[in-house]
Amino acid sequence: MRRFMPFVVLPLLPAEHAARHPLRRDRLRGTRFGxxxxxxxxxxxxxxxxxxxxxxxxxxxxxxxCRFRRTLRAVLVLMMGIVFLAKTMFYL
Structure with a gap:
């Protein structure tokens, strides 16, 4: 698990940037998506x-x-937040 997890999470960052890049800030200003x-x-x-x-x-x-468990729990909570926001943004 220790060696596998970074390779799962790291591709998400460029995907996040690719999703954000084509959108202009002035179009998103004041919207929930923004x-x-x-x-x-x-x-x-x-x-x-x-x-x-x-x-x-x-x-x-x-x-x-103990530190390993806290790290995994923190990543779990953060990833759940990312997935929740992604689903919320999809249904807007």
């Missing part, structure tokens, strides 16, 4: 930060079982 998209991108970059932090802790030998 509010949800930056929140979703922030959550995606937070997932990246959590993984970088976990990789750094693993390389330095500070990755304990």
């Amino acid at each position: 509010w949800f998209l930056p929140i979703k991108v922030t959550l995606a970059f937070t997932v990246l930060g959590v993984f970088v932090n976990a990789a750094w802790a693993g390389l330095c030998g500070r990755m304990s079982v």
